Amino acid sequence: MAIAAVGQICSTASMAHNLQQCRLLVQKAVSAGAKALFLPEASDYIASSATETVSLVKSVTDSEFVLGLQDEARNARLPINVGVHEPAEGGKKVKNTLLWIDDKGEIVQRYQKLHLFDVEIKNGPILKESNSVEKGESILSPFDTPVGKVGLMICFDLRFPELSLSLRHRGAQLLTYPSAFTVPTGVAHWSTLLRSRAIETQSYVVAAAQCGPHNDAGTRKSYGHSMIVSPWGEILVELGGANNMDGKVTGRRDIPEIAIAEIDLPYVEKVRREMPLLRRTDVYPEIE
Ligand SMILES: O=C(O)CNC(=O)[C@H](CS)NC(=O)CCC(=O)C(=O)O
DSSP, X not given: OEEEEEEEBOOOSOHHHHHHHHHHHHHHHHHTTOSEEEOOXXXXXXXXXXXXXXXXXXXXXXXXXXXXXXXXXXXXXXXXXXXXXXXXTTSSOEEEEEEEEOTTSOEEEEEEOOSOOEEEOTTSOEEEGGGTEEOOOOOOOOEEETTEEEXXXXXXXXXXXXXXXXXXXXXXXXXXXXXOOOHHHHHHHHHHHHHHHHHHHTSEEEEOBBEEESSTTOOOEEEBXXXXXXXXXXXXXXXXXXXXXXXXXXXXXXXXXEEEEEEOHHHHXXXXXXXXXXXXXXXXXXXX
């Protein structure tokens, strides 16, 4: 069995500040004996506007944040899964990407967010991710890691079970949803969606979340509640976060923080063996 660590931070527009938070989490993960550390979506920065998001972007070879984390991974011999921004072709938009950095500090896997968060909720969040982000075009097949075969997804992808089922179909044992969920949608849906994806796919779900206010003006806040869910749908560990619409953070609020859980791959196989989820694709052929 191997230990996975899920990390929670509050990114601002400062890459240096965000790297400092992640460095601390690497130390904590190493002390806890973790074999992989999972960090949130947009760990490198969270800006206050689409224009600022685009203006801050750096390629991975120029990003002090990514280069710094690669050093950390290499020195600690710890694989790190981290959400960052990368420049898109044309310079007008960015990619919302998730990197897998291996224990030698190399970027060995990369996933680009498929579903973009464009919402206009009355008295709720109004966010148009597509103003600044270019959507991805393909699923990244699951790959081997010290915590099993991992399938990568990001945040709003969580609302599309087709994607998780497809990754499961391709052999995933652990699914990731690094996120920056809004407070109202997090209160309403976060844990239910994560548990549903774990139960449907009979996989571990690791969801590293941004938590708290991302700027002094308080115009952008994230829900928190990073968690690891078992293939039976049990929340194994959960960090603190906002609990109601006012967005105030309660519970384990020390940020940055990690939580750890054992990833038991024979247990994944046991759950799948005991309750085979055999799809009736003869009846609904459009769903794999
Ligand atoms: O803006 C960045 O730089 C990082 N990206 C995000 O924070 C993204 C797009 S705005 N957030 C989500 O997808 C939240 C989804 C959500 O809250 C839900 O599905 O309810």
